[in-house]
Amino acid sequence: MKLPLRLAVFGVGVAGLGFLLVWGVADLPPFGHYAGPYGDIITKLVEPQRHMANAVTAVVFDYRGFDTMGEELILFSAASAVALLLREIRERDTVDVVDAIRSDAIRGLGVLVAAATLLLALYVVSHGFVSPGGGFQGGVVISAAFLFVFLTGEYHAYARLMPTKFAEPLESFGAGAYVALGLIAFGFGLAFLENFLPLGVTGRLRSGGSAALVNWASAFAVAGGFLLIYAEYLEGNMAARYRRSKP
Amino acid sequence: MSVLPYLLAVFVFLVGLYGIVSSRDLIHLTVCVSVCQSSTYILLLAIGYREHATAPVYGDIPASRKVVDPVVQSLALTDIVVAVAVSALLLAFALRAFEHEGSLDPREMAELKG
Amino acid sequence: MVPLQSIALLFVALGALLVVLVRDVVRQALILSLYGFALVVLFLVFQAPDVALSELVVSAVAYPLVVVAAIARIAAHRKRRGE
Numbered sequence: 155m156k157l158p159l160r161l162a163v164f165g166v167g168v169a170g171l172g173f174l175l176v177w178g179v180a181d182l183p184p185f186g187h188y189a190g191p192y193g194d195i196i197t198k199l200v201e202p203q204r205h206m207a208n209a210v211t212a213v214v215f216d217y218r219g220f221d222t223m224g225e226e227l228i229l230f231s232a233a234s235a236v237a238l239l240l241r242e243i244r245e246r247d248t249v250d251v252v253d254a255i256r257s258d259a260i261r262g263l264g265v266l267v268a269a270a271t272l273l274l275a276l277y278v279v280s281h282g283f284v285s286p287g288g289g290f291q292g293g294v295v296i297s298a299a300f301l302f303v304f305l306t307g308e309y310h311a312y313a314r315l316m317p318t319k320f321a322e323p324l325e326s327f328g329a330g331a332y333v334a335l336g337l338i339a340f341g342f343g344l345a346f347l348e349n350f351l352p353l354g355v356t357g358r359l360r361s362g363g364s365a366a367l368v369n370w371a372s373a374f375a376v377a378g379g380f381l382l383i384y385a386e387y388l389e390g391n392m393a394a395r396y397r398r399s400k401p
Numbered sequence: 402m403s404v405l406p407y408l409l410a411v412f413v414f415l416v417g418l419y420g421i422v423s424s425r426d427l428i429h430l431t432v433c434v435s436v437c438q439s440s441t442y443i444l445l446l447a448i449g450y451r452e453h454a455t456a457p458v459y460g461d462i463p464a465s466r467k468v469v470d471p472v473v474q475s476l477a478l479t480d481i482v483v484a485v486a487v488s489a490l491l492l493a494f495a496l497r498a499f500e501h502e503g504s505l506d507p508r509e510m511a512e513l514k515g
Numbered sequence: 516m517v518p519l520q521s522i523a524l525l526f527v528a529l530g531a532l533l534v535v536l537v538r539d540v541v542r543q544a545l546i547l548s549l550y551g552f553a554l555v556v557l558f559l560v561f562q563a564p565d566v567a568l569s570e571l572v573v574s575a576v577a578y579p580l581v582v583v584a585a586i587a588r589i590a591a592h593r594k595r596r597g598e
Contacts, residue, residue, distance in 0.1 A: 164423075168418060171415070175414070176411055179408065179410075179411060180407075184404070185404065185405065186403065188449055192472055193469075193470030197471060200471075207459045207460045208459075208565070209458065210458075210471045210474045210475050210563075210565045213475040214475040225480070229482070229483050236493045239490075239494065239496075240493050240496065286458055288478075290479055290482045294577060297576070297577075298576040380485075383486060383489045383581065384580060384581075386493075387489075403516070412528060412531075416531050417531070420534075428586060432534060432544075432547055435578070436535060439554060442566065443554075446558060446563050477569075481566070485573050485581070488581065489581045492581055495585065496589065499589055499592065
Protein backbone atom coordinates (compact mmCIF):
# COMPACT_ATOMS: atom_id res chain seq x y z
CA MET A 155 0.00 0.00 0.00
CA LYS A 156 1.47 3.31 -0.98
CA LEU A 157 2.29 5.76 1.78
CA PRO A 158 -0.21 8.57 0.96
CA LEU A 159 -3.08 6.07 0.75
CA ARG A 160 -1.94 4.42 3.97
CA LEU A 161 -1.75 7.79 5.72
CA ALA A 162 -5.22 8.72 4.48
CA VAL A 163 -6.73 5.50 5.86
CA PHE A 164 -4.79 6.05 9.05
CA GLY A 165 -6.09 9.62 9.28
CA VAL A 166 -9.68 8.42 9.16
CA GLY A 167 -8.99 5.76 11.75
CA VAL A 168 -7.12 8.04 14.12
CA ALA A 169 -9.83 10.69 13.90
CA GLY A 170 -12.38 8.17 15.08
CA LEU A 171 -10.09 6.70 17.73
CA GLY A 172 -9.04 10.13 18.95
CA PHE A 173 -12.66 11.25 19.29
CA LEU A 174 -13.52 8.13 21.29
CA LEU A 175 -10.50 8.50 23.56
CA VAL A 176 -11.13 12.18 24.27
CA TRP A 177 -14.78 11.47 24.93
CA GLY A 178 -13.85 8.70 27.36
CA VAL A 179 -11.19 10.76 29.08
CA ALA A 180 -13.49 13.75 29.59
CA ASP A 181 -15.63 11.69 31.95
CA LEU A 182 -12.80 10.93 34.37
CA PRO A 183 -12.73 12.78 37.70
CA PRO A 184 -10.99 16.13 37.18
CA PHE A 185 -7.22 16.10 37.52
CA GLY A 186 -6.20 16.44 41.15
CA HIS A 187 -9.39 15.07 42.67
CA TYR A 188 -8.68 11.40 42.97
CA ALA A 189 -11.90 9.83 44.20
CA GLY A 190 -11.35 6.12 44.55
CA PRO A 191 -11.53 4.42 47.95
CA TYR A 192 -8.88 1.76 47.35
CA GLY A 193 -5.87 4.05 47.61
CA ASP A 194 -7.16 5.73 50.76
CA ILE A 195 -7.77 2.42 52.50
CA ILE A 196 -4.28 1.21 51.66
CA THR A 197 -2.52 4.37 52.80
CA LYS A 198 -4.41 4.24 56.09
CA LEU A 199 -3.47 0.60 56.67
CA VAL A 200 0.11 0.44 55.41
CA GLU A 201 1.89 1.49 58.58
CA PRO A 202 -0.24 -0.12 61.30
CA GLN A 203 -0.99 -3.34 59.46
CA ARG A 204 2.19 -4.00 57.49
CA HIS A 205 4.90 -1.93 59.25
CA MET A 206 6.14 -0.59 55.93
CA ALA A 207 7.00 3.04 55.29
CA ASN A 208 6.82 2.98 51.49
CA ALA A 209 3.24 2.42 50.39
CA VAL A 210 4.11 1.83 46.71
CA THR A 211 6.54 -1.03 47.41
CA ALA A 212 4.05 -2.43 49.90
CA VAL A 213 1.43 -2.58 47.17
CA VAL A 214 3.88 -4.07 44.66
CA PHE A 215 5.25 -6.86 46.84
CA ASP A 216 2.66 -7.40 49.53
CA TYR A 217 -0.87 -6.36 48.67
CA ARG A 218 -0.57 -7.17 44.97
CA GLY A 219 2.30 -9.63 45.09
CA PHE A 220 0.58 -12.08 42.79
CA ASP A 221 0.36 -9.40 40.09
CA THR A 222 4.06 -8.70 40.38
CA MET A 223 4.83 -12.38 40.04
CA GLY A 224 3.01 -12.34 36.71
CA GLU A 225 4.99 -9.31 35.55
CA GLU A 226 8.21 -10.95 36.56
CA LEU A 227 7.38 -14.05 34.58
CA ILE A 228 6.76 -11.78 31.57
CA LEU A 229 10.31 -10.46 32.05
CA PHE A 230 11.61 -14.00 32.40
CA SER A 231 9.97 -15.20 29.19
CA ALA A 232 11.02 -12.09 27.25
CA ALA A 233 14.65 -12.58 28.28
CA SER A 234 14.47 -16.29 27.41
CA ALA A 235 12.95 -15.48 24.03
CA VAL A 236 15.74 -12.97 23.29
CA ALA A 237 18.28 -15.64 24.16
CA LEU A 238 16.45 -18.11 21.94
CA LEU A 239 16.42 -15.76 18.96
CA LEU A 240 19.93 -14.37 19.18
CA ARG A 241 21.96 -17.28 20.41
CA GLU A 242 22.87 -18.97 17.16
CA ILE A 243 25.44 -16.42 16.16
CA ARG A 244 28.00 -16.72 18.88
CA GLU A 245 31.64 -17.52 18.70
CA ARG A 246 33.12 -19.18 21.73
CA ASP A 247 36.72 -18.40 21.00
CA THR A 248 36.89 -14.62 20.64
CA VAL A 249 40.39 -14.72 22.04
CA ASP A 250 41.88 -12.36 19.52
CA VAL A 251 39.35 -9.59 20.07
CA VAL A 252 41.16 -6.27 19.95
CA ASP A 253 40.13 -4.21 22.95
CA ALA A 254 39.17 -0.72 21.91
CA ILE A 255 39.96 1.07 25.19
CA ARG A 256 43.70 1.59 25.59
CA SER A 257 43.73 4.27 28.27
CA ASP A 258 44.43 3.19 31.82
CA ALA A 259 42.72 6.25 33.23
CA ILE A 260 39.40 5.25 31.68
CA ARG A 261 39.74 1.70 32.93
CA GLY A 262 40.54 2.83 36.47
CA LEU A 263 37.62 5.22 36.47
CA GLY A 264 35.40 2.49 35.13
CA VAL A 265 36.29 0.15 37.96
CA LEU A 266 35.55 2.86 40.53
CA VAL A 267 32.26 3.78 38.92
CA ALA A 268 31.22 0.14 38.61
CA ALA A 269 31.93 -0.53 42.29
CA ALA A 270 30.08 2.62 43.37
CA THR A 271 27.11 1.75 41.18
CA LEU A 272 26.92 -1.75 42.62
CA LEU A 273 26.88 -0.29 46.13
CA LEU A 274 24.16 2.16 45.08
CA ALA A 275 22.16 -0.70 43.60
CA LEU A 276 22.29 -2.73 46.81
CA TYR A 277 21.27 0.38 48.74
CA VAL A 278 18.28 0.96 46.48
CA VAL A 279 17.13 -2.66 46.77
CA SER A 280 17.53 -2.98 50.52
CA HIS A 281 15.79 0.32 51.29
CA GLY A 282 12.73 -0.67 49.28
CA PHE A 283 10.37 -0.54 52.24
CA VAL A 284 11.88 2.51 53.91
CA SER A 285 12.32 5.08 51.12
CA PRO A 286 11.62 5.16 47.37
CA GLY A 287 13.31 2.15 45.85
CA GLY A 288 12.71 -1.55 45.61
CA GLY A 289 13.60 -4.66 43.72
CA PHE A 290 12.68 -3.55 40.21
CA GLN A 291 14.65 -0.33 40.18
CA GLY A 292 17.59 -1.83 42.04
CA GLY A 293 17.75 -4.80 39.68
CA VAL A 294 18.25 -2.52 36.69
CA VAL A 295 20.96 -0.58 38.55
CA ILE A 296 22.75 -3.88 39.33
CA SER A 297 22.82 -4.66 35.63
CA ALA A 298 24.10 -1.13 34.94
CA ALA A 299 27.03 -1.69 37.31
CA PHE A 300 28.19 -4.69 35.32
CA LEU A 301 27.64 -2.79 32.10
CA PHE A 302 30.18 -0.16 33.20
CA VAL A 303 32.86 -2.81 33.13
CA PHE A 304 32.05 -3.53 29.52
CA LEU A 305 31.83 0.12 28.50
CA THR A 306 35.05 1.37 30.03
CA GLY A 307 37.17 -1.73 30.09
CA GLU A 308 37.84 -4.83 28.17
CA TYR A 309 35.36 -7.16 26.62
CA HIS A 310 37.30 -9.97 28.24
CA ALA A 311 36.88 -8.47 31.70
CA TYR A 312 33.16 -8.19 31.16
CA ALA A 313 32.92 -11.68 29.76
CA ARG A 314 34.83 -13.10 32.69
CA LEU A 315 32.83 -11.12 35.22
CA MET A 316 29.35 -11.81 33.94
CA PRO A 317 29.24 -14.44 31.24
CA THR A 318 25.91 -15.70 30.07
CA LYS A 319 26.31 -18.86 32.02
CA PHE A 320 26.22 -16.81 35.20
CA ALA A 321 23.33 -14.52 34.28
CA GLU A 322 20.94 -17.36 33.54
CA PRO A 323 21.19 -19.06 36.96
CA LEU A 324 20.82 -15.65 38.63
CA GLU A 325 17.61 -14.95 36.77
CA SER A 326 16.21 -18.42 37.30
CA PHE A 327 17.09 -18.27 40.99
CA GLY A 328 15.26 -14.97 41.35
CA ALA A 329 12.11 -16.08 39.57
CA GLY A 330 12.10 -19.45 41.30
CA ALA A 331 12.66 -17.91 44.73
CA TYR A 332 9.66 -15.66 44.21
CA VAL A 333 7.38 -18.61 43.56
CA ALA A 334 9.05 -20.67 46.29
CA LEU A 335 8.38 -17.94 48.86
CA GLY A 336 4.75 -18.06 47.86
CA LEU A 337 4.65 -21.81 48.26
CA ILE A 338 6.44 -21.73 51.62
CA ALA A 339 3.47 -19.82 52.99
CA PHE A 340 1.41 -22.96 52.36
CA GLY A 341 3.61 -24.76 54.87
CA PHE A 342 2.52 -22.30 57.54
CA GLY A 343 -1.14 -22.83 56.75
CA LEU A 344 -1.49 -19.39 55.09
CA ALA A 345 -2.56 -18.32 51.62
CA PHE A 346 -0.15 -18.14 48.67
CA LEU A 347 2.41 -15.32 49.13
CA GLU A 348 0.99 -14.36 52.50
CA ASN A 349 3.43 -13.01 55.07
CA PHE A 350 4.97 -15.65 57.33
CA LEU A 351 7.82 -13.79 59.05
CA PRO A 352 7.63 -11.33 61.95
CA LEU A 353 6.90 -7.88 60.62
CA GLY A 354 9.52 -5.80 62.41
CA VAL A 355 9.53 -2.07 63.16
CA THR A 356 8.47 0.51 60.57
CA GLY A 357 11.42 2.37 59.09
CA ARG A 358 14.04 -0.22 59.85
CA LEU A 359 15.67 -2.25 57.11
CA ARG A 360 14.26 -5.48 58.48
CA SER A 361 10.64 -4.38 58.32
CA GLY A 362 8.20 -6.02 55.98
CA GLY A 363 8.34 -9.67 56.86
CA SER A 364 8.56 -12.09 53.98
CA ALA A 365 7.79 -9.33 51.48
CA ALA A 366 11.39 -8.16 51.99
CA LEU A 367 12.63 -11.55 50.79
CA VAL A 368 10.28 -11.30 47.83
CA ASN A 369 11.83 -7.88 47.16
CA TRP A 370 15.33 -9.38 46.97
CA ALA A 371 14.15 -12.29 44.83
CA SER A 372 12.64 -9.95 42.28
CA ALA A 373 15.81 -7.79 42.31
CA PHE A 374 17.88 -10.84 41.36
CA ALA A 375 15.37 -11.90 38.74
CA VAL A 376 15.30 -8.46 37.11
CA ALA A 377 19.10 -8.11 37.24
CA GLY A 378 19.61 -11.58 35.78
CA GLY A 379 17.07 -10.98 33.03
CA PHE A 380 18.62 -7.70 31.96
CA LEU A 381 22.16 -9.11 32.11
CA LEU A 382 21.03 -11.97 29.91
CA ILE A 383 19.55 -9.55 27.39
CA TYR A 384 22.71 -7.40 27.39
CA ALA A 385 24.93 -10.46 27.08
CA GLU A 386 23.02 -11.78 24.08
CA TYR A 387 23.21 -8.44 22.27
CA LEU A 388 26.81 -7.62 23.17
CA GLU A 389 28.32 -11.05 22.65
CA GLY A 390 26.51 -11.35 19.37
CA ASN A 391 27.95 -8.00 18.33
CA MET A 392 31.43 -9.06 19.34
CA ALA A 393 31.12 -12.29 17.43
CA ALA A 394 29.68 -10.60 14.37
CA ARG A 395 32.49 -8.08 14.31
CA TYR A 396 35.40 -10.38 14.95
CA ARG A 397 34.36 -13.72 13.63
CA ARG A 398 36.98 -15.64 11.77
CA SER A 399 34.87 -18.04 9.74
CA LYS A 400 31.75 -17.48 7.72
CA PRO A 401 28.59 -19.28 8.94
CA MET B 402 -7.39 22.79 32.28
CA SER B 403 -8.31 19.94 34.54
CA VAL B 404 -8.26 17.32 31.74
CA LEU B 405 -4.95 18.47 30.27
CA PRO B 406 -2.82 15.53 31.47
CA TYR B 407 -5.38 13.06 30.13
CA LEU B 408 -5.38 14.85 26.77
CA LEU B 409 -1.59 14.71 26.78
CA ALA B 410 -1.72 10.94 27.27
CA VAL B 411 -4.12 10.61 24.33
CA PHE B 412 -1.91 12.89 22.23
CA VAL B 413 1.27 10.92 22.96
CA PHE B 414 -0.52 7.67 22.17
CA LEU B 415 -1.78 8.96 18.82
CA VAL B 416 1.65 10.40 17.97
CA GLY B 417 3.24 7.02 18.65
CA LEU B 418 0.57 5.37 16.51
CA TYR B 419 1.38 7.72 13.65
CA GLY B 420 5.03 6.81 14.04
CA ILE B 421 4.25 3.10 13.79
CA VAL B 422 2.13 3.52 10.66
CA SER B 423 4.53 5.79 8.78
CA SER B 424 7.74 4.07 9.83
CA ARG B 425 10.37 3.05 7.30
CA ASP B 426 12.63 1.19 9.68
CA LEU B 427 11.82 -1.63 12.07
CA ILE B 428 14.02 -0.19 14.83
CA HIS B 429 12.25 3.19 14.53
CA LEU B 430 8.97 1.26 14.78
CA THR B 431 10.01 -0.40 18.04
CA VAL B 432 10.91 2.96 19.58
CA CYS B 433 7.49 4.31 18.57
CA VAL B 434 5.85 1.34 20.31
CA SER B 435 7.68 2.33 23.48
CA VAL B 436 6.36 5.89 23.08
CA CYS B 437 2.81 4.45 22.97
CA GLN B 438 3.56 2.52 26.17
CA SER B 439 4.78 5.66 27.92
CA SER B 440 1.43 7.35 27.29
CA THR B 441 -0.23 4.75 29.52
CA TYR B 442 2.11 5.62 32.39
CA ILE B 443 1.16 9.29 32.08
CA LEU B 444 -2.54 8.39 32.14
CA LEU B 445 -2.17 6.13 35.17
CA LEU B 446 -0.26 8.68 37.23
CA ALA B 447 -2.60 11.50 36.26
CA ILE B 448 -5.58 9.48 37.50
CA GLY B 449 -4.01 8.93 40.90
CA TYR B 450 -2.91 12.50 41.54
CA ARG B 451 -4.45 14.52 44.33
CA GLU B 452 -4.00 18.26 44.75
CA HIS B 453 -1.66 19.48 47.52
CA ALA B 454 -0.78 15.87 48.30
CA THR B 455 2.67 14.39 48.56
CA ALA B 456 4.38 11.11 47.70
CA PRO B 457 3.04 8.00 49.52
CA VAL B 458 6.22 7.39 51.51
CA TYR B 459 5.61 7.66 55.24
CA GLY B 460 9.19 7.87 56.50
CA ASP B 461 9.13 11.46 57.64
CA ILE B 462 5.58 12.75 57.21
CA PRO B 463 2.75 12.39 59.71
CA ALA B 464 0.29 9.63 59.01
CA SER B 465 -2.59 12.06 58.53
CA ARG B 466 -1.00 13.92 55.57
CA LYS B 467 -2.77 13.69 52.22
CA VAL B 468 -0.95 11.42 49.77
CA VAL B 469 -1.48 10.44 46.15
CA ASP B 470 -2.71 7.02 45.20
CA PRO B 471 -0.03 4.30 45.54
CA VAL B 472 -1.84 1.61 43.57
CA VAL B 473 -1.51 3.21 40.12
CA GLN B 474 2.13 3.98 40.87
CA SER B 475 2.79 0.32 41.53
CA LEU B 476 1.23 -0.62 38.19
CA ALA B 477 3.33 1.93 36.30
CA LEU B 478 6.54 0.95 38.11
CA THR B 479 6.57 -2.72 37.19
CA ASP B 480 5.26 -1.90 33.74
CA ILE B 481 8.22 0.35 32.88
CA VAL B 482 10.81 -2.29 33.63
CA VAL B 483 8.99 -5.08 31.84
CA ALA B 484 8.38 -2.92 28.75
CA VAL B 485 12.14 -2.67 28.17
CA ALA B 486 12.48 -6.43 28.02
CA VAL B 487 9.61 -6.63 25.56
CA SER B 488 11.25 -3.93 23.42
CA ALA B 489 14.47 -5.92 23.45
CA LEU B 490 12.47 -8.90 22.21
CA LEU B 491 10.94 -6.80 19.42
CA LEU B 492 14.41 -5.65 18.38
CA ALA B 493 15.59 -9.27 18.32
CA PHE B 494 12.69 -10.01 15.96
CA ALA B 495 13.77 -7.08 13.80
CA LEU B 496 17.33 -8.43 13.66
CA ARG B 497 16.11 -11.84 12.60
CA ALA B 498 13.84 -10.32 9.99
CA PHE B 499 16.80 -8.35 8.63
CA GLU B 500 18.85 -11.49 8.25
CA HIS B 501 15.99 -13.20 6.49
CA GLU B 502 14.85 -10.44 4.15
CA GLY B 503 17.92 -8.26 3.78
CA SER B 504 16.26 -4.98 4.66
CA LEU B 505 14.70 -3.27 7.65
CA ASP B 506 11.92 -1.59 5.73
CA PRO B 507 8.52 -2.92 6.79
CA ARG B 508 7.06 -1.95 3.45
CA GLU B 509 9.42 -4.25 1.61
CA MET B 510 8.80 -7.32 3.68
CA ALA B 511 6.51 -9.77 1.98
CA GLU B 512 4.84 -10.97 5.14
CA LEU B 513 4.14 -7.48 6.45
CA LYS B 514 2.80 -6.12 3.20
CA GLY B 515 -0.72 -4.71 3.70
CA MET C 516 -2.56 22.80 38.34
CA VAL C 517 0.90 23.87 39.38
CA PRO C 518 2.80 25.81 36.64
CA LEU C 519 5.71 23.36 36.94
CA GLN C 520 3.37 20.57 35.90
CA SER C 521 2.27 22.50 32.81
CA ILE C 522 5.89 23.00 31.76
CA ALA C 523 6.68 19.32 32.30
CA LEU C 524 3.63 18.33 30.24
CA LEU C 525 4.77 20.63 27.46
CA PHE C 526 8.24 19.10 27.38
CA VAL C 527 6.80 15.59 27.29
CA ALA C 528 4.54 16.48 24.37
CA LEU C 529 7.47 18.04 22.51
CA GLY C 530 9.70 15.07 23.26
CA ALA C 531 7.16 12.55 22.00
CA LEU C 532 6.77 14.47 18.74
CA LEU C 533 10.53 14.65 18.27
CA VAL C 534 11.04 10.95 18.95
CA VAL C 535 8.55 10.00 16.29
CA LEU C 536 9.58 12.56 13.67
CA VAL C 537 13.33 11.83 13.76
CA ARG C 538 14.06 9.24 11.07
CA ASP C 539 17.72 8.43 11.68
CA VAL C 540 17.76 5.66 14.28
CA VAL C 541 21.02 6.69 15.97
CA ARG C 542 19.65 10.16 16.62
CA GLN C 543 16.38 8.64 17.71
CA ALA C 544 18.15 6.61 20.38
CA LEU C 545 19.59 9.80 21.86
CA ILE C 546 16.29 11.66 21.71
CA LEU C 547 14.56 8.67 23.30
CA SER C 548 16.91 9.03 26.24
CA LEU C 549 16.08 12.74 26.54
CA TYR C 550 12.37 11.96 26.29
CA GLY C 551 12.82 9.50 29.14
CA PHE C 552 14.40 12.29 31.16
CA ALA C 553 11.42 14.57 30.46
CA LEU C 554 9.17 11.75 31.67
CA VAL C 555 11.23 11.49 34.87
CA VAL C 556 10.64 15.18 35.59
CA LEU C 557 6.92 14.72 34.89
CA PHE C 558 6.66 11.73 37.21
CA LEU C 559 8.48 13.65 39.96
CA VAL C 560 6.09 16.58 39.63
CA PHE C 561 3.19 14.12 39.87
CA GLN C 562 4.57 13.06 43.28
CA ALA C 563 5.68 9.59 42.19
CA PRO C 564 9.36 9.10 43.18
CA ASP C 565 9.36 5.32 42.73
CA VAL C 566 8.08 5.52 39.18
CA ALA C 567 10.53 8.34 38.43
CA LEU C 568 13.43 6.21 39.72
CA SER C 569 12.32 3.30 37.59
CA GLU C 570 12.02 5.40 34.43
CA LEU C 571 15.37 7.09 35.15
CA VAL C 572 17.38 3.88 35.32
CA VAL C 573 15.56 2.41 32.35
CA SER C 574 15.90 5.38 30.02
CA ALA C 575 19.51 6.05 30.97
CA VAL C 576 20.83 2.48 30.82
CA ALA C 577 18.60 -0.16 29.32
CA TYR C 578 16.84 1.48 26.37
CA PRO C 579 19.88 3.19 24.78
CA LEU C 580 21.90 0.01 25.12
CA VAL C 581 19.48 -2.34 23.39
CA VAL C 582 18.67 0.14 20.63
CA VAL C 583 22.30 1.03 19.90
CA ALA C 584 23.38 -2.61 20.12
CA ALA C 585 20.72 -3.54 17.57
CA ILE C 586 21.84 -0.70 15.28
CA ALA C 587 25.48 -1.80 15.57
CA ARG C 588 24.55 -5.38 14.74
CA ILE C 589 22.66 -4.26 11.65
CA ALA C 590 25.58 -2.09 10.56
CA ALA C 591 28.01 -5.00 10.99
CA HIS C 592 25.74 -7.26 8.95
CA ARG C 593 25.40 -4.64 6.24
CA LYS C 594 29.16 -4.16 6.05
CA ARG C 595 29.72 -7.88 5.73
CA ARG C 596 27.07 -8.19 3.11
CA GLY C 597 28.47 -5.31 1.16
CA GLU C 598 32.03 -6.60 1.00
